[in-house]
Amino acid sequence: MSEFPIRTVDFRGQKFSKTQYQAALPRAEMDVNAAVLAIEPILNRVRTGSESDLLELCSEFDGVRPQSIRVPEAEILRALDQLDPQVRLALEEAIKRITKVHADQVRGETFTEVVPGGEVTQRWIPVDRVGLYVPGGRAVYPSSVIMNVVPAQIARVPSIAVASPPQLDNHGLPNATILATCALLGITEVYAIGGAQAIAMFAYGVDGVCESVDMVTGPGNIYVAAAKRALRGKIGIDSEAGPTEVMVFADATAIAGDVAADLISQAEHDTIAAAVLVTDSLELASAVRSELATRIARTRHSDRIHSALTGQQSAIVLVDSLAQGLEVVNAYAAEHLELLVANPVEVSLSIRNAGAVFLGRFSPVSLGDYSAGSNHVLPTGGCACHSSGLSVQSFLRGLTFINYSHGAFTDIASNVVTLANAEDLPAHGEAITARFEE
Secondary structure, three states, X not given: OOOOOOOEEEOOOOOOOHHHHHHHOOOOOOOHHHHHHHHHHHHHHHHHOOHHHHHHHHHHHHOOOOOOOEOOHHHHHHHHHOOOHHHHHHHHHHHHHHHHHHHOOOOOOEEEEEEOOEEEEEEEEEOOEEEEEOOOOOOOOHHHHHHHHHHHHHOOOOEEEEEEOOOHHHOOOOOHHHHHHHXXXXXXXXXXXXXXXXXXXXXXXXXXXXXXXXXXXXXXOHHHHHHHHHHEOOEEEOOOOOOOEEEEEEOOOOXXXXXXXXXXXXXXXXXXXXXXXXXXXXXXXXXXXXXXXXHHHOOOOHHHHHHHHHOOOOXXXXXXXXXXXXXXXXXXXXXXXXXXXXXHHHHHOOOOOOOEEEEOOXXXXXXXXXXXXXXXXXXXXXXXXXXXXXXXXXXXXXEEEEEEOHHHHHHHHHHHHHHHHHOOOHHHHHHHHHHHOO
């Protein structure tokens, strides 16, 4: 049986630091800085432009000119009426499960009595308005509508808008299933625009078309990531999402067909999608190569998958032991991490860096993409070392309220003056002593 030519990275017999592992592990190359320069004219056109400029940008980049950038509500409702009943049932079940998980993420008010008469309260307040981006390139992502909208709604964001690229085969409207999913969630503010121009529209606002937002979330291509980078500060963002990635950590107990199918499922997204197997079993590695050769040949997007799995970003990584494998896994900080090992629950306790962790044979990434209840908008490119996936918390800000009585203020006043003088900020101290003036 032939073996698929996915490359091998061999760490056996070597001891690396986290930094050294990160340098040696495969990653897709994506020059966001170059993309930022490329999109600068687009951002300027949107910032100073009108709806006609947005329509022209749609013609240039999507090959279709919508009748209007704002999608009429009647078209959103029509899409729901025409939705395949089985797809609707599947979407409704996904919404139910994702809502259940995210409802448990709501944070309550925290009240602390520092001293008698000295109180500090933290309340979690939603952002006023968000723009949610839903991609529409090689695939259709109604699931991304759910993943973005549900946590924003649970966070009680007052104003929610969705943007998705216009489609030539849908008369310049976003994909019909995306529109139908918006209708299921009660979202009526939808825009037929994609790419960097959509992010710019949300950030700057366009008179008579769209009010500016405070925050933009949702995955997209390199130009969406570049626009997020360029406009961060003017708007809040979730992350600069890069190519999707899966790391499968498997031992000799794993089934090669399962591993191969899971690697293929992520490679299906894009030619620069990353799929990495980490294992201490040479037999499994060989069996997975054979399974890849067989399965890729018979799958629909075989050319795309072949490109992704033979690219520099994908590999089979060989390690000496479970312990070394965990070092590799935590250094890589995968967007999606699967644990196909003998004791996945026990091993999961050693995972520190990952966007989402999938335990055991019956918790594949595809389940999380749609109906596990978790969120699939996750940090990529190693950002899971410092960032989290999209959640209710993403749309909330902690506001602190300080309330000190006269007595509590008097008790601490001299300390504040002392510290202010120690920092050579005497006016800070004078703002305290002024309260004692007649």
